[in-house]
């Protein structure tokens with residue numbers, strides 16, 4: 438692997454503290470960083486290398502570290518003091534990175550800053566000659582959300598493309614770095630027995646659920662302007678949907694994979710504005726209890742505007758109008774302050790065509806499920822019917838768990854894999870612009886309707902599984918939401 442310098446814009450922020458720095462530390466501890474690899478923090482605080490290193494040391498104090506690795510790691514850190522808006526800051530950064538025009542360095546620019554700054558900073562990098570690849574390579578990592586809607590995404594993309602070529606841009610979606618998300622591909626395409634069943638003839642519906650017990654965690658400034666649909670569904674959950682629904686790619690290279698994902702997004706049946714209320718539910722959490730502790734409602738969280746109607750819960754029913762999936766509903770939902778933190782893809786199969794085991798009523802005969810739990814524990818489980826003990830031919834559900842299921846202390850964080858991919862120049866787990874734009878086309882009509890209907894939003898109690906409206910809209914008699922590996926709606930309520 439080649440030496441490079443990671444420049445983090447927004448080095449002092451939340452993402453840097455909770456994700457980027459710990460991920461880089463783990464890569465160092467695992468011997469995955471070259472000796473010459475450096476990390477430059479760019480920030481407006483009046484800090485030097487020493488102050489930046491002690492800040493990083495403080496952040497890592499909460500984590501398990503080894504003394505010699507930590508010292509080696511901290512020695513990589515340098516600080517470039519500057520304000521994003523200050524013209525003079527960029528030549529100073531250039532001098533720090535390239536000295537007397539030594540262009541041979543490889544540089545990653547990581548945008549851990551407010552999305553409104555992505556385009557402006559990339560322009561400044563271009564203007565001061567830090568974007569062009571004269572000697573070493575230059576790569577730009579763009580955090581989510583990529584735009585606020587389709588129009589702003591187009592304009593951001595246009596702005597980035599003035600200084601960076603597409604091959605230099607890494608649009609990150611950290612869900613693609615999660616083990617079980619990648620496992621969706623392996624599970625589907627490395628096993629012959631599943632593919633014949635993976636279609637509308639056998640699958641009744643698919644549920645992709647991300648629930649969080651956490652609230653806004655000090656990020657209300659960003660979150661209130663985004664809401665659950667933009668924050669989770671436009672990006673992460675639609676990405677998961679593409680992997681569940683895509684056709685086998687020609688091979689695993691970045692373009693083949695992304696071509697197939699785009700085909701799925703393009704096939705999602707557009708939701709006309711007149712049908713939004715039949716396909717989408719939004720709600721906001723009110724006060725409640727999580728694990729027995731009282732928690733405030735969204736409106737009482739710090740920095741949330743007084744009459745905010747931002748949704749903290751969103752659920753969608755989508756259809757993919759292609760040969761494989763026509764008329765199979767895909768239910769996507771996400772919420773903050775829900776009963777448990779869990780992310781799962783639940784695939785529910787149809788009932789067998791003939792009911793041989795009459796002792797078990799058809800209403801009670803459980804269908805087959807494939808459950809792919811993304812977090813907190815990674816797991817793939819199949820639920821099948823077997824014969825109950827006893828004389829009658831009654832069936833009962835048995836659960837077949839993959840051998841790796843459970844809490845894995847060595848589980849890689851998604852950011853570790855992705856930061857390494859950037860250094861290695863692998864785009865497979867990063868979004869191409871057409872993916873982003875098709876994903877905006879899916880959610881834009883909903884956002885438009887919600888933006889005009891802004892006088893009221895349904896509430897749900899913190900610690901619940903969201904608003905009953907969502908279940909009334911989406912539930913059929915023989916269906917139920919799968920929230921966690923062990924739970925269903927009855928357990929949750």
Ligand SMILES: NC(=O)C1=CN([C@@H]2O[C@H](COP(=O)(O)OP(=O)(O)OC[C@H]3O[C@@H](n4cnc5c(N)ncnc54)[C@H](OP(=O)(O)O)[C@@H]3O)[C@@H](O)[C@H]2O)C=CC1
Nearest residue numbers: 447448449450451452481520521549550551552580581582
């Ligand atoms: N936090 C998270 O869990 C996630 C965040 N993201 C994305 O990552 C990005 C960063 O988010 P997050 O870390 O939460 O945001 P924060 O608000 O915590 O951090 C913003 C950073 O930008 C810096 N900054 C702001 N204005 C300036 C300026 N004028 N000059 C120099 N530096 C400035 C801040 O510096 P200072 O400390 O001086 O204020 C801070 O370091 C966003 O795009 C977000 O959407 C994506 C997924 C998860």
Ligand SMILES: O=C1O[C@H](COP(=O)(O)O)[C@@H](O)[C@H](O)[C@H]1O
Nearest residue numbers: 581611647649668669673780812
């Ligand atoms: O991007 C985001 O993701 C987190 C959830 O990520 P996870 O890896 O913890 O599942 C979400 O809390 C946050 O609001 C959103 O911006």
